Amino acid sequence: MSKKNVNASNQAPLSKVTIVEVAKKAGVSLGTVSRVINNDIHVAAETRKRVLAVTQELGYVANRQARSLAGGKTNTIGVIVRDLGTGYIGEIIRGIDSELNLSGVDLVLYTTHRTVSKEANYVASLAQGMVDGLLLVLPRSPVDYIGTLMEHNFPFVLIDHQGTGTACPAVGATNWQGAYNATEYLIKLGHQRIGFITGSMDLGCAEDRLQGYRSALRTHHLPLETELVYEGDFLQTDGYTGASALLDLPNPPTAIFASNDVMAMGVMDAVRNRGLRVPNDISVVGFDNIPQSAMVFPPLTTVQQPLEQMGRVATQILLGILKKPEKENGRIELPTELIVRNSTSAPKGRAG
Amino acid sequence: MSKKNVNASNQAPLSKVTIVEVAKKAGVSLGTVSRVINNDIHVAAETRKRVLAVTQELGYVANRQARSLAGGKTNTIGVIVRDLGTGYIGEIIRGIDSELNLSGVDLVLYTTHRTVSKEANYVASLAQGMVDGLLLVLPRSPVDYIGTLMEHNFPFVLIDHQGTGTACPAVGATNWQGAYNATEYLIKLGHQRIGFITGSMDLGCAEDRLQGYRSALRTHHLPLETELVYEGDFLQTDGYTGASALLDLPNPPTAIFASNDVMAMGVMDAVRNRGLRVPNDISVVGFDNIPQSAMVFPPLTTVQQPLEQMGRVATQILLGILKKPEKENGRIELPTELIVRNSTSAPKGRAG
């Protein structure tokens, strides 16, 4: 008969009831109420019950501002990202958010919009007490502030970055291995000349992917030709121009491996625009496994990054640090996985 | 024992300079420093300069917690979204964020993960003083709390929703007109039987799109056949199953209009899986113009929604309300635009 039980707070959700009123109504002191809502041991069971009841009845909600001012904790963690455009970062945030939800911690989001200088600024002011800890997603220039952060023992975790030199809590993916596996897969299909389009080389993951590609070639005794490597910046147009350049080579590659899916889409465009077909004439591989990689035509063979999981794990680590700061945390790498779809096949001359 | 000493064992947090130290060093009172950093008129130019200098020198950063406790303002606005998976919402947030950046207001992000009950909860607790205002993106059940919010005069703006009955600040897109135009475009190409796949019908925008489609048919004296309308939920699989159902009809449509791009991709899959071609056999139209709609093959004809702009405008309105609460704000609709790409053509029998 009742479609939903109406909770008492529905009556006047926005009325500001403070701890004082709760204390008065429950006939106890301020301190006791505070202890109850903070689950302090030293409260008689009966008193606790009574206070809780009043709390419910009055629809009391603690004021976070006051709480953190007095207690020195904000119960909030800051997430600093570059932007939200690609969906790539959205996946990571999703992981962060769902993990945070579990512990009732809030998330303050900051975007740096690719402005390097902002990054350090934000870090400084956030660490100044606005948040209890920081999650830095795909940071550009962590060197600028990691030192400060560590010096002051401010809790933070890096997501998808590496090579800061110093050992600090970080979560990433096995970029090297992923690139290695994808390259090896192409080699085993029979490809001998494999083009590569890099990401922003100021990002550790881009460097690792390049090295994974190189190692695979080396392992299989294929030459490392610099003309087959085009430096991109993770944008779709880089894929397009990069592929165009590679296909213009006197001896063009039969497969192109792009450092991310977005560039791989650019590659496919370029291939098609030349009247060639994917994968019949040119095989294409991406990296990330963003949602649309399954939706393009042909569906893209790519390397899956466990993005949501990365966010989740990083958050767990950060919450762990918050609990016991003394614990040492290093870098964690989550496994990537090759997802084979229809954008790859044996090279033409060798088709089976 | 000394009065108040720093607990020696703990590491110092990032050097906490307070207003007191600034005041002391600048040789002025607390109040004056506060006035300076709040740009209060009543400060002598020379005093202001001096205080500012000390501020700089000491690296003072205001403590937000204290600030909002004392001032009653949090300088933060809350954004409530369902999730971040699609990129659709990412675009909106981007607009919000860039606008907020301009005024130095912070953004606290809450995701409801498609849990309706959470929505009301968050709204209640956020409005309890955590934020100065609320931006509700694609709300599911605003009716549950809009009343309360308005009653208490709590500032908020709805994004991409309508039909709450009550007049309240909201920003949306001309969904009706967009669907109308797209349908009319198909009709003018010569299509007589046009399938339609709806979105989640509990969302106003989905309803509007359906009505736009219907109106266009009516205007052009085409019959409204219920068998041509399939109810989806904005997910890719709905596009697939919907299109499959439509194509199984004794008299199948020659064009299919999906209520969003993601479903349109599902439609294209279904069409191809039947050995039919887009657009030669079946024309496909989407809605939203998400980034990947330009990247699929063939590039999708769709209706562009000004997502980032919607976020931007909504934020401006909210900040406006915060400044002068008495101002009345109603619903604003930003124009959609038909983007013609290669997934549409004249129907086969009538090709030109």
Added chain:
DNA sequence: AAATAATTTGGAAACGCTTCCAAATATAAA
């Protein structure tokens, strides 16, 4: 039963800032 220990509670001092009021100073009008 008295003495001691453990548990529970009340009270008050911060936390760092805003803001109001009144005091002090400078400026304009008389």
Added chain:
DNA sequence: TTTATATTTGGAAGCGTTTCCAAATTATTT
């Protein structure tokens, strides 16, 4: 010059919590 007025400043009272200390109460031991 004197009085009235405007400008600038200092001081103090909160804002709603947490947390420490001591007081009150209860349980345990001798």
